[in-house]
Amino acid sequence: MNRVFNFSAGPSMLPLPVLEKAAAELITYGDSGMSVMEMSHRSPDYEAIIADAEKMLRELMNIPENYKVLFLQGGASTQFAAVPLNLIGRTGKADYVVSGQFSGKAFKEAQKMGYDVVCTATSKEDNFDHIPALTRDMFRPDASYVHICYNNTIYGTKYADIPDTGDIPLVADMSSCILSEPVDVSRFGVIYAGAQKNMAPAGLTIVIVREDLLDYADPKMPTMLEWKTMAENGSMYNTPPCYTIYVAKLVCEWLLSIGGLSEMKKYNEKKAAVLYNYLDSQNYYIAPVKKDSRSMMNVTFVTGDAELDKKFAKEAAAAGLKNLKGHRSVGGMRASIYNAMPSEGVDKLVAFMKEFAAANPKA
Numbered sequence: 001m002n003r004v005f006n007f008s009a010g011p012s013m014l015p016l017p018v019l020e021k022a023a024a025e026l027i028t029y030g031d032s033g034m035s036v037m038e039m040s041h042r043s044p045d046y047e048a049i050i051a052d053a054e055k056m057l058r059e060l061m062n063i064p065e066n067y068k069v070l071f072l073q074g075g076a077s078t079q080f081a082a083v084p085l086n087l088i089g090r091t092g093k094a095d096y097v098v099s100g101q102f103s104g105k106a107f108k109e110a111q112k113m114g115y116d117v118v119c120t121a122t123s124k125e126d127n128f129d130h131i132p133a134l135t136r137d138m139f140r141p142d143a144s145y146v147h148i149c150y151n152n153t154i155y156g157t158k159y160a161d162i163p164d165t166g167d168i169p170l171v172a173d174m175s176s177c178i179l180s181e182p183v184d185v186s187r188f189g190v191i192y193a194g195a196q197k198n199m200a201p202a203g204l205t206i207v208i209v210r211e212d213l214l215d216y217a218d219p220k221m222p223t224m225l226e227w228k229t230m231a232e233n234g235s236m237y238n239t240p241p242c243y244t245i246y247v248a249k250l251v252c253e254w255l256l257s258i259g260g261l262s263e264m265k266k267y268n269e270k271k272a273a274v275l276y277n278y279l280d281s282q283n284y285y286i287a288p289v290k291k292d293s294r295s296m297m298n299v300t301f302v303t304g305d306a307e308l309d310k311k312f313a314k315e316a317a318a319a320g321l322k323n324l325k326g327h328r329s330v331g332g333m334r335a336s337i338y339n340a341m342p343s344e345g346v347d348k349l350v351a352f353m354k355e356f357a358a359a360n361p362k363a
C-alpha cells in the first residue's frame with residue numbers, strides 16, 4: 001500500500017529514510033546478531049546508540065556544556081508534575097503562562113500539589129487564538145521558574161520570541177516544535193518534549209536541563225521523576241525506552257544529513273507559507289489564530305460550519321490526506337506539518353482545499 005500524508009498531531013510522520021534504515025536494521029543491528037529491541041541497555045552496542053543520540057542532539061540544538069540531556073519515559077504530561085517537584089525548592093513559588101490546553105494542564109498539576117503557583121497571563125478569554133503579551137515585570141521576581149508552552153499543538157499558536165524572564169529560569173514545553181528550527185538553548189533553564197511529534201515514536205521524553213537547576217528537588221519526590229538521579233545515571237537509573245531512543249538517533253542523523261536545524265527551518269517555513277498564504281488569499285476557510293502567533297507546525301482552520309468541517313476531514317482522508325480533524329476540544333481542522341511532512345503533502349492539501357471549497361459552496 002502507498003504511504004499517505006499523515007497530518008496527525010502526534011504520533012506523527014517519521015522521515016521515510018529513518019523508517020527505511022530502521023527496517024533494514026530491524027532484525028540484526030550491525031554485527032550484534034540481534035535487534036535493538038532485544039539488546040541489553042548496558043551492552044556496548046546500546047551504550048554507543050544512546051551516546052550517539054545525545055551527541056547528535058547536542059550538535060543539532062547547539063546545547064551548551066552546562067546542560068544535561070535526559071532520555072525519559074512518561075510523556076510530556078509526566079513532566080507537568082516533574083517540573084515543580086524538581087524546581088520549586090528554589091524559592092517555593094512558580095509562575096505559569098497559560099496559552100492553551102497543555103500549559104493549562106501543567107499549571108493545574110502544580111496547583112494540585114499545593115504549591116504557590118500563579119497564572120501570570122492567559123489568552124483563554126480569546127479561545128487561545130494568540131500568545132499573551134509578556135513583559136519581565138509581570139513575573140514574581142522570586143519565582144523558582146516561569147513555565148511556558150512554546151508551541152501550542154491544539155490551537156496552532158507559537159511564541160514569536162523567547163519571553164524575557166530576567167534571572168528567573170524559563171521552563172518550556174517544546175513537544176510540538178523541538179527540532180523544527182534552531183533555538184537558543186541558553187535562554188532556557190529547562191526544555192522538555194514528548195518525542196512523538198517531531199523526534200521519534202511515542203514513549204520517549206527529552207529533558208534538557210541546566211546543571212545548576214538539579215539541586216532543588218523535594219527530598220520526598222519519587223526517584224523516577226528526579227532529574228538529578230537520571231542525570232547521574234546517564235538516563236539509565238532503570239531501563240530507558242531503548243528502541244525509541246534508537247529511532248530518535250536515526251532522526252537526528254537524518255537532520256544532520258540535510259544540513260541541521262537552519263535548513264530544516266527553511267523547509268518548514270516554506271511549507272507553512274504555502275498553507276497560510278492560501279488561507280489568507282480566500283474567505284471560504286477561516287484561520288482563527290492571530291498572525292503574529294501562528295505556528296509553523298500546527299495550522300488550524302475552520303469552514304465555520306461544523307457539518308462541512310466533518311465532511312472535509314472525511315473526504316480528505318479518502319484522498320490520502322489523513323488526520324486533518326481538529327482536536328476534539330476545538331473542532332475544525334488542524335494540519336500538523338512537522339519536519340517529516342513533505343512539501344508535496346502540503347501542496348496536495350491546498351489543492352484539495354480548493355476543490356472542496358468549489359464543490360461545497362456555503363449557503
Ligand SMILES: *Cc1c(COP(=O)(O)O)cnc(C)c1O
Binds near residue numbers: 102176195
Ligand atoms: C502532545 C503534547 C503534550 C502531551 O504529551 P504526552 O507525551 O502525551 O504526555 C504536552 N505538551 C505539548 C505541547 C504537546 O504537544
